[in-house]
Amino acid sequence: MLKARPALRRAVIWSTGAAALATTGAVVSPAFGTAPEVNATAVAANGVQWSPCKPPDDPKWAAWKGSECATLRLPIDWARPDGPTFDLAIARRQADPAARTGTLVFGPGGPGDSGVERVGTGVSRFSPEVRRRFDIVSFDPRGVGLSSPVTCTPALLAERPSPKMTSQADFEATVAYNRRLRDDCRANTKPAGIFDHLDSGQTVRDLEAIRVALGEKKLTFHGSSYGTMLGAQYAETYPRNVRAMVLESVMDHSVPTTRALLKDGAAAGQDLFNEFVKWCEGNADCALRDRDVRAVWKKLLAKAERGELATPPRLAGRLGSRLTSNDLVNMVAFRAFYQAGFKMLADDIVDMETREASGPPPRLSPLPPAVPVFCADWQLPVRNYREYASLVRTMNRTAPDMPYLLPLRLAAACLGAPTANPQHRLKPTARKAPTVLLVNSAHDPATPHKWAVSVTRQFGRKGVLVTYDGWGHGSANDTPCMEKAVDGYLTDLKVPARGTHCPAVS
Structure with a gap:
């Protein structure tokens, strides 16, 4: 019998969301509130001010014990960094302090999935070892959830x-x-102007702002489904800022x-x-x-x-x-x-x-x-x-x-x-990033395996693909074989052999 798994894509659009306006700069603020402004060129000057998540009264938030929230005030249009701003919601669950390697940023799929909700309700998609070694951080992309949702x-x-x-x-x-x-x-959709700046090119800059705000010298990233497009475009834009990157159920933006x-x-x-x-x-x-x-x-x-x-x-x-x-x-x-x-x-x-x-x-x-x-x-x-x-x-x-x-x-x-x-095909700059690990099911209804093959080739020798010879959308933790490949790469930068296949579980 096929192994049942929760669907990766849950398009969650919440009608509530903080979208406080500021005229200049970038603000890091706790628990969806407000905080003093800091210079836009130094978004992480004071670090992220985490607080226990205190969102609106909603039963779905009841199980959020242990998660922390904050907001980053970022430019609506990164071509105008000193122009109007919006609040990007982020959340985290902390690693074991004695074993901590760093921060893993999760790029949610959809488009429309809430990374804040995924962190808040648990991060079971990651193995116990990854949760032990990394703070798990995610965010609601602009236009989604608590980050100026499309209304x-x-x-x-x-x-x-x-x-x-x-x-x-x-x-x-x-x-x-x-x-x-x-x-x-x-x-x-508020604040004014955000609706016309929802593309992944803008979100790539948001992701870089998250890295800077967290104080991470290099980004460790796991993108799922639509989040793989974000990850790939980050790698071509900021290749020197990548520590490790997993792209799971791969979108091919070159079609x-x-x-x-x-x-x-x-x-x-x-x-x-x-x-x-x-x-x-x-x-x-x-x-x-x-x-x-x-x-x-x-x-x-x-x-x-x-x-x-x-x-x-x-x-x-x-x-x-x-x-x-x-x-x-x-x-x-x-x-x-x-x-x-x-x-x-x-x-x-x-x-x-x-x-x-x-x-x-x-x-x-x-x-x-x-x-x-x-x-x-x-x-x-x-x-x-x-x-x-x-x-x-x-x-x-x-x-x-x-x-x-x-x-x-x-x-x-x-x-x-x-x-x-x-x-567009990934620019040659993407090949200046460290090795990127791509994982995909052989039979994926939403992101066909041929897309993962294509994107792997666009990374050149910096792309390594691991194939789960089974079914479904999302495969990083389907089996011990897949989990071992992904975990070894994330925690210790051990790159699986090219052409690795993991057998299907039936």
């Missing part, structure tokens, strides 16, 4: 049109909706075109569906064993298209009582593949076969407000409906069992959006 009118978010366009009129309506939503989010990105995403989703079908063949743990899984799935897709598909009980609170076919693919199957949750998916399918739909008509689940971060990093032009329809055909030929996968929804959401940090 949009809920009613307008709920109006997002379906990616299933059928005409040029639909295409133009989507572009117009995207423009209205951007204007709305820009007006509601050049809309079609290439969508085709790669479709191929990864279909690969996991194929693996699911193979796992179910005669497997005693599969509720669909000895059945034609693809035929059953096809009937569910048709049922969802008719508005007759009941939501599995475990998801009803999030998705309502009925599912669209889009959410059947993305919110049920795709998310199960994140966790290598094949048994869970098979159980859901059997449940959906037999359950009668009731309640209001199905609704398309809205995309998280962190979509502007993605749009700021990816230039994905689509000229008109004809080109869009061609992209849909390419995706659906590549992934016949997984139509309208999430990458297509993101591309539709970015139609007409400006891009501040478009795709």
Whole structure:
């Protein structure tokens, strides 16, 4: 049976967040409060003033004992370091003082994941040895969580049109909706100006400010999923400031075109569906064993298209009582593949076969407000409906069992959006960094293994890839083999042999 793991990507957008304005400088302040300003060119002059986390009254914060919080006041636009500022929320859990090596900064994924929440609710994703040796620090990237979160009118978010366009009129309506939503989010996101500076190029500078503020001569970094893009761009921007860097479930920001990105995403989703079908063949743990899984799935897709598909009980609170076919693919199957949750998916399918739909008509689940971060990093032009329809055909030929996968929804959401940090291959400066360790599952639904291979090559001899020959999104601590490779590198800078593979756990 496949080993179940918690999903790495949990898009958490909190409506509360401190965003105090200052006219100049950079401020380090405790527990989401305020503190005296310090010069912007010496952000760490007084060090970070940590205090026990005292966030708003919310049950999810009840288990935060032992975590500390602070804020860094940073420029909204690093091209104007003395211009308007925002507060970046950071959190840490301390190492064993007797064994401490330094600080490990975790780069959260998504975009939209909260690093502050991840530190606060525990850092179990890291081994006991890493937690013993390193202070674990993470942050809410600009636009997320407690760092000036992207805020949009809920009613307008709920109006997002379906990616299933059928005409040029639909295409133009989507572009117009995207423009209205951007204007709305820009007006509601505070402080003024932050909405237009959410790209990873700005966040790279935020990460460098964190390193300086912590007083670390060199950065030890572990980036997951979307956080790997941040790590790779940090390495090309500040290669001499890296001690060690792990990139887990690797985004390849060099994928050049809309079609290439969508085709790669479709191929990864279909690969996991194929693996699911193979796992179910005669497997005693599969509720669909000895059945034609693809035929059953096809009937569910048709049922969802008719508005007759009941939501599995475990998801009803999030998705309502009925599912669209889009959410059947993305919110049920795709998310199960994140966790290598094949048994869970098979159980859901059997449940959906037999359950009668009731309640209001199905609704398309809205995309998280962190979509502007993605749009700021990816230039994905689509000229008109004809080109869009061609992209849909390419995706659906590549992934016949997984139509309208999430990458297509993101591309539709970015139609007409400006891009501040478009795709590029890593600059040669990245090869001046120390050896970077990349880890990826062979079967990853969101960051295909070929992307990890590509980014490894972009680092040249400074890139080493370790492959987990299993399934799911995130693999750094899946097995003792993977944990040993990552831990030895982080703690003692022992680089695994090139081409290392760790066997799948079944």
